[in-house]
Amino acid sequence: MDENIIRERIKQILLVPVPPGDTNGQIRAANEILQGTLSLMAAVYSPESQQAASFLESVKSLRNDRAWSRIAIACNGALQNMEAELAAGFTGSLQKRMAGDVLTDFIQLARAILDNGGNGSKNVAAVLAAAAYEDTIRRMGSAFAGVVGRDDLNKVIDALKVKGVLVAPQLAIALSYLSFRNHALHADWEKIDLAAVHSLLGFVEQLLMKHFA
Numbered sequence: 001m002d003e004n005i006i007r008e009r010i011k012q013i014l015l016v017p018v019p020p021g022d023t024n025g026q027i028r029a030a031n032e033i034l035q036g037t038l039s040l041m042a043a044v045y046s047p048e049s050q051q052a053a054s055f056l057e058s059v060k061s062l063r064n065d066r067a068w069s070r071i072a073i074a075c076n077g078a079l080q081n082m083e084a085e086l087a088a089g090f091t092g093s094l095q096k097r098m099a100g101d102v103l104t105d106f107i108q109l110a111r112a113i114l115d116n117g118g119n120g121s122k123n124v125a126a127v128l129a130a131a132a133y134e135d136t137i138r139r140m141g142s143a144f145a146g147v148v149g150r151d152d153l154n155k156v157i158d159a160l161k162v163k164g165v166l167v168a169p170q171l172a173i174a175l176s177y178l179s180f181r182n183h184a185l186h187a188d189w190e191k192i193d194l195a196a197v198h199s200l201l202g203f204v205e206q207l208l209m210k211h212f213a
Contacts, residue, residue, distance in 0.1 A: 003086060006040060009036065009040060010040060010079050010082060013037065013040075013075070013079055014076055016032055016033050016036075016072075017029060018033075018069055018072045020069075026068035026072075027068055029068070030068040030071040030072050033072050033076070034071055037078055037079055038056075040079070041078070044085075044086070058074060059071055106128050106132040107201050107205055110129050110132070110197070110201055111125070113125045113128070122192070123187075126183075126192050127184050129201050129204065130185065130200070133180070133181055133203070133204050134153060134181055136207050137157060137174065137207075138156060139212070140156075140160055141156035141157075143211070144211070145159040145160050145163045146159075153178060153181065154175070157174050157175060157178075160174075165211075170203075177200055177203065180196055180200055
């Protein structure tokens with residue numbers, strides 16, 4: 001979920017009215033606010049985060065006591081805190097995690113294509129693997145080494161080496177896949193074998209788990 005969409009959704013939930021003296025209306029409003037808050041916390045912090053767990057624990061007793069208006073107040077406090085953290089840049093990991101999710105989808109698609117087989121499946125998967133590899137390296141360069149623009153990929157890897165982000169043996173492996181990326185970019189399919197595609201997908205997945213999970 002895009003950060004701007006998250007900010008807009010926070011504003012919308014904060015505006016949900018909780019009618020005083022109307023129990024049914026309070027129940028509906030409290031449930032709407034609670035579900036919206038939980039969805040946003042899952043997107044910003046992850047469903048298994050400490051923030052989400054603590055929040056759920058805090059509202060559990062309120063739900064048991066049917067304290068609907070107090071549930072809404074608790075949610076509003078959590079949303080306002082989330083909004084402040086977004087504004088302060090404390091949730092930079094959000095962009096990393098979303099980037100990781102997108103790239104993981106690339107990997108899963110490539111593997112599904114390989115599993116289905118058929119003519120050209122290796123080549124299509126190789127293109128997806130090469131794209132995921134390049135995008136992952138560039139995102140790492142931007143996030144951890146201050147690399148902006150479209151520097152040559154080997155320069156991005158070198159910057160990550162200088163910052164100590166890529167070290168042996170991952171550094172050597174990352175460099176070795178530059179030729180794979182170039183072969184896929186120029187459709188030199190005879191220079192790419194199936195084992196290399198599987199290997200690159202596994203390597204990119206390792207990088208994502210380490211740096212973007």
